[in-house]
Amino acid sequence: MSENIVVKSAVTGQPIYRLQEAGQDGVHRFFDKARTMAEELRQVPLQQRQHAVEQVMDYIRDNKEYIVDRICEETGKTRTDALVSEVLGVLDNLKWNIHNAPRILKDEKVSTPITLLGTKSRIYHEPYGVILKIAPWNYPFHIAMTFSLGAFLAGNAVILKPSELTPLQGLLEEVFSASPLIKRAVQLAYGTGITAQQLITARPDKIFFTGSSRTGKRILKQVSDLLIPAEMELGGKDQMIVFEDVNLKRTVAGALWGALTNAGQSCTSVERLYIHDSIYDEFVKQLVMETEKLVVNTGDRGDSDIGAITTDFQLDIIEQHVEDARSKGAKILTGGHRLGDNFYLPTVITDITPDMTLHTEETFGPLIPVYRFSSENEVIRETNRFCYGLTASIWSKDLKRAERVARALEAGAVSINNVMLTEGNPALPFGGVKESGFGRAKGAEGLLGFTRSKSILIDKQSNTIEPNWYPCTMKKYRKFSQLIEVLFTKNPARLLKLALTGMKLESEAKKARG
The missing domain is CATH 3.40.309.10 (Aldehyde Dehydrogenase; Chain A, domain 2)
Known part of the structure; x- marks a missing residue:
């Protein structure tokens, strides 16, 4: 790897430090570690992940002036902009996520139709596994923290690629290191667009991009061939x-x-x-x-x-x-x-x-x-x-x-x-329409964006044969036709007729099997 990226002060224009492009070997290492960590996080209780995020929040609160110094040096922001939009914004968002994650991420009980009487339905909200976040240069701390820690809170390992223009190298590592668990769960991949392309090719489980519409369109072309889900927060006017x-x-x-x-x-x-x-x-x-x-x-x-x-x-x-x-x-x-x-x-x-x-x-x-x-x-x-x-x-x-x-x-x-x-x-979802992108950050919708839903239907063990199972008979066909009439026609005696029709269907199913 060669030192090929010079990070400059936005105020003086003078070099501050140099970065190394991650390179293909580095990308492989990131994903090997992230895949292993994603499996480990599946066994880590939400309460433990919440505590890890609280450790990071404590570090940010106690070191806010140092963080503001670093942000101002690389971005040229005023101190008030850096303190309010970056530091306060991060803490506010993380606090909301910690407080609401148990409610949002817990298994959901959902209603089951009367035709499936006796069964139970659930939705599990499971982590994707490895999340890739490609962050912009204009809010390098806020966006890096909220996306990375939101994804972690939902149970994912994270690979974060900061902008090479405002990477905040060293600062981000210090903040994540406030929690030993997050230090292992969130990795930083420094580099240019070349590194971003290599990270995408390595097939993360989901990609979150914040940046220009022009770059977003290039990323979408790449991920379309790989069938990787991606959320885009793009430009605005x-x-x-x-x-x-x-x-x-x-x-x-x-x-x-x-x-x-x-x-x-x-x-x-x-x-x-x-x-x-x-x-x-x-x-x-x-x-x-x-x-x-x-x-x-x-x-x-x-x-x-x-x-x-x-x-x-x-x-x-x-x-x-x-x-x-x-x-x-x-x-x-x-x-x-x-x-x-x-x-x-x-x-x-x-x-x-x-x-x-x-x-x-x-x-x-x-x-x-x-x-x-x-x-x-x-x-x-x-x-x-x-x-x-x-x-x-x-x-x-x-x-x-x-x-x-x-x-x-x-x-x-x-x-x-x-x-x-x-x-x-923090409770309101954030995202755009048209060429401003799609997907939502923040709020319940944003936290659920780091998960994929798994539908569960639970039936009991019994000797019941489902009426729609084989064999098909003319009598069952007629009973199903009657069932449709009862289900979807307004009638004061609908429930009684539905129960009678259902019993006849079950009886016919037993006869057909016998």
């Missing part, structure tokens, strides 16, 4: 819809945070801000004024608003989108250029047209593209035209209208009179 009856001050503040948190480098950032005609001018005026007050900096003590852009290529994309819009007539009301080498000023853009790149493609930067609308139906039609459907927000005092619009939007999650808040509730 999320809309914020503001009606005329809102509190302007609060809604402007929500738009700022929703568009600019983590310097806009979130798949759920507000990238389309729709303002009702009647308040458009005043809203934009206040938006620009408040944008210009924001502090752009990193290496702070918790008193900066906007951090660095994590990668050079993302800075290039942001610049390209802004310059393309500017050249085609968009108005840049504030911002619109770099600040130093690794920062981009918060930018408010209006007069956007469909031929502009930033109108159709995900930007992933500190831009606030603003649009006008005049009616509820118009804004629903316009926002649903986009190929993305991750999250959205609706702002109005009229909650009936807000809920009506929420139901009409093609999105995986909608916040009403708040922004990006569905992600703040």
Whole structure:
């Protein structure tokens, strides 16, 4: 293996350390260990797995400032972004999972139809075995922790491939080592997309990917030939819809945070801000004024608003989108250029047209593209035209209208009179529709996503011969026909007729065997 990956500081651009690509031999070792560990975990009680996750939580809580330091160094986030979205978000999510896992993962009793009277039905939620998580660079701690430990809590061994851009090498190992069991159950596979391809070829039992739609499509092409189940959390171009009856001050503040948190480098950032005609001018005026007050900096003590852009290529994309819009007539009301080498000023853009790149493609930067609308139906039609459907927000005092619009939007999650808040509730599932992906993280649905269901039907040992078993006879055929009539026709004496028909069928089955 050769040292071929240089990890740089997002703030200074200087190298921090080097990584080794896992290589084919490394991938084989990961899977050999993971398969063995998956078998061992099947014998580990849930209570023991819960305790292991609690050990990791204690370590995160006690070392939060050190963790924030590492996150800020590699991502360029402000300290507040790192503390709240990464550390607090992880602890909140894990606490919910630990508390609710016994209820969610336990065997389910389900109803059995009257035609199967005397039997019992169950659903077992069993771990897949080996889970592969391919994580992104924008939330390297949060996504690594929540997916890895959620999969572990459900009973799986995990192979985690962090982004080579923000791998947090050393930190992740320290956190997982807080629990001896998790240290053995979760392995870190460092490398580029080459390593990801090799990990997929080694056939994990399920894949979870968070990242761009472009990369997600490549992964799906690879897994389709291997018939490996995969869940995809992909890109977004999320809309914020503001009606005329809102509190302007609060809604402007929500738009700022929703568009600019983590310097806009979130798949759920507000990238389309729709303002009702009647308040458009005043809203934009206040938006620009408040944008210009924001502090752009990193290496702070918790008193900066906007951090660095994590990668050079993302800075290039942001610049390209802004310059393309500017050249085609968009108005840049504030911002619109770099600040130093690794920062981009918060930018408010209006007069956007469909031929502009930033109108159709995900930007992933500190831009606030603003649009006008005049009616509820118009804004629903316009926002649903986009190929993305991750999250959205609706702002109005009229909650009936807000809920009506929420139901009409093609999105995986909608916040009403708040922004990006569905992600703040660990009980709510997270995921998108259309080209924003499929599958759900978080909540009961997310935890069950790390399991596959096994259907169980329990009958007792007896001398009973099932009526539908061989041999087939004309008499049994007529009795089954009568059974259908009784089962699916409304009749006050239905249950009595059903019992009589069933007894005749059983009697006929015994005669046929005799």
